[in-house]
Amino acid sequence: MPGWNKKVIAAVEIVVLVIIAMLYTEMARAHARFALDGVVPPRSTSAGIKTGPCGDIPRSLNPTTLNAGQQITVEWEETINHPGSYRIAFSPANDQGFDDNVLYDAIDTQDGSDVPHFYSATITLPNMACEGCSLQLIQVMTDRNPPTMYYSCADIRLVADVPPEDVQNLTAATGNNEVSIAWEYPDSTNLEVLILRSTNTITASPTGGQAYQANDIIDSASAVYVGNASQYVDTGLTVDQTYYYKVFVLDEQLRYSTGVEVQQTIVDNSNDTTPPAPVQNFTATADGDTMRLSWENPAEDFYKVIIVWDTISIVSEPIANTSYVIDDDIGTSHVVYNGLGNSATITGLTPGQTSEFLPTGGTNEPPELSLVWSQNGMPVATIYQDRGPVTITVMINDENDPSQATISWDGTDSQLQDTDALPDTLTFDPSVLNLGAYRVQVTVADNGNPPLSATKTDSIEIVSAYDNSSGAGSVGHIGLLLFLLLLQRYYSWRTRKI
Numbered sequence: 001m002p003g004w005n006k007k008v009i010a011a012v013e014i015v016v017l018v019i020i021a022m023l024y025t026e027m028a029r030a031h032a033r034f035a036l037d038g039v040v041p042p043r044s045t046s047a048g049i050k051t052g053p054c055g056d057i058p059r060s061l062n063p064t065t066l067n068a069g070q071q072i073t074v075e076w077e078e079t080i081n082h083p084g085s086y087r088i089a090f091s092p093a094n095d096q097g098f099d100d101n102v103l104y105d106a107i108d109t110q111d112g113s114d115v116p117h118f119y120s121a122t123i124t125l126p127n128m129a130c131e132g133c134s135l136q137l138i139q140v141m142t143d144r145n146p147p148t149m150y151y152s153c154a155d156i157r158l159v160a161d162v163p164p165e166d167v168q169n170l171t172a173a174t175g176n177n178e179v180s181i182a183w184e185y186p187d188s189t190n191l192e193v194l195i196l197r198s199t200n201t202i203t204a205s206p207t208g209g210q211a212y213q214a215n216d217i218i219d220s221a222s223a224v225y226v227g228n229a230s231q232y233v234d235t236g237l238t239v240d241q242t243y244y245y246k247v248f249v250l251d252e253q254l255r256y257s258t259g260v261e262v263q264q265t266i267v268d269n270s271n272d273t274t275p276p277a278p279v280q281n282f283t284a285t286a287d288g289d290t291m292r293l294s295w296e297n298p299a300e301d302f303y304k305v306i307i308v309w310d311t312i313s314i315v316s317e318p319i320a321n322t323s324y325v326i327d328d329d330i331g332t333s334h335v336v337y338n339g340l341g342n343s344a345t346i347t348g349l350t351p352g353q354t355s356e357f358l359p360t361g362g363t364n365e366p367p368e369l370s371l372v373w374s375q376n377g378m379p380v381a382t383i384y385q386d387r388g389p390v391t392i393t394v395m396i397n398d399e400n401d402p403s404q405a406t407i408s409w410d411g412t413d414s415q416l417q418d419t420d421a422l423p424d425t426l427t428f429d430p431s432v433l434n435l436g437a438y439r440v441q442v443t444v445a446d447n448g449n450p451p452l453s454a455t456k457t458d459s460i461e462i463v464s465a466y467d468n469s470s471g472a473g474s475v476g477h478i479g480l481l482l483f484l485l486l487l488q489r490y491y492s493w494r495t496r497k498i
Helices: 002-029 472-497
Strands: 032-034 064-067 071-078 084-091 102-107 117-124 130-141 148-159 168-175 178-184 192-198 221-227 231-234 242-250 260-265 280-287 290-296 305-310 333-339 343-346 356-360 368-375 390-397 406-408 425-428 436-445 453-463
Touching: 032 130, 032 148, 071 130, 084 117, 102 117, 168 260, 178 242, 221 231, 280 356, 290 356, 333 343, 368 436, 368 453, 390 436
Parallel strands: 064 148
Antiparallel strands: 032 071, 071 117, 084 102, 084 130, 130 148, 168 178, 178 231, 192 221, 192 242, 242 260, 280 290, 290 343, 305 333, 305 356, 368 390, 390 425, 406 436, 436 453
């Protein structure tokens, strides 16, 4: 049965190939690697790297940060059981020097057939700071001749085991029942701050290695902020109460600085209508899509600075007793800074586009007013008793938005009864009035910070259309005669042409 034998042989060959493939698949996923969820996760998830020192795999972008000299427990797993040993070594940079810095070397004592096997060892890291250091795990398989080795590497960075420095240039100011605090970080990276608040001086300190969040209590102080911002505003505070704030810097290892304290007393400034002086020496330097701003704050009556930005001339200013945050709109302009500092960096601008920046805090000026007269829809200098309704319009020249101004005609002669509902005009019928002079007064309050006002007063006189003393009648008659003469000359010229 030759055909049948060939089928059997073919089937056997297929089985053999499947077994070989399974063996190669098992080898491909073998044999050891750092634990994926361990303290030092591996650079690669592969457990079958046979090329040292790290399989030519590039360093990751997010190394694990540890303390120099720190003692850690390293975990790894064996995916296929083999007798042999394990070694853990340290490289200070560029995956070099592992043989000179062996941290652990031990015989594999797990002989069970269940896989994976899980291992752990406690090691002490070198007492040195490094940014590009790494750990290497080697599995040595002694059931091969010569022994086979598998590699797994983990990327780390070691930082000095010292707490961070305190914040710099810590400032605080009060206004509108709130306290604003601003600071600068020391020259380091990946830092945050913890701010404690109390109604007494703060002696409490955070515990190293412990994380805190807002509303946590440390002794008698309350945590009001944890984060990486450079300013904080504490709102809803009580008038006449003194508040103490202590700012601690913390790093990735939850080490805390000594802390710096400031205090502020909340005062009732609801009757303060005097604006602060404007900032001085305001400068702007462009660099691509970035604008660097700097200025000098006033020495007295100062809370904080709001900077608005626009691509056109800025006419609107913040409204008194109104709080703003970054990205709020004020008219067509946008708030890009709100704080106590004296510099700001604005990014994301369009290169080549003109930008306008306005720091607020005392630059508001009262409006300038003028009055325009019209009768029966035409501008006039003289008002006649029987030539139609009269409209007086107030013209407002102000850095703030005139459409947001408050206009009052109080003080105007009561006989001039306004017949329209427009706030910037006064319309009346002169035919119901006696000849003579009348008082007109208008007051305009703008929407500046704080609002400022101006008053314009004038006098009008209503005359009769037949009052020749004004000379208007004779001038009108002469104008009419001149018009008729010109018309007659025109038709005479047309007749000669025909």
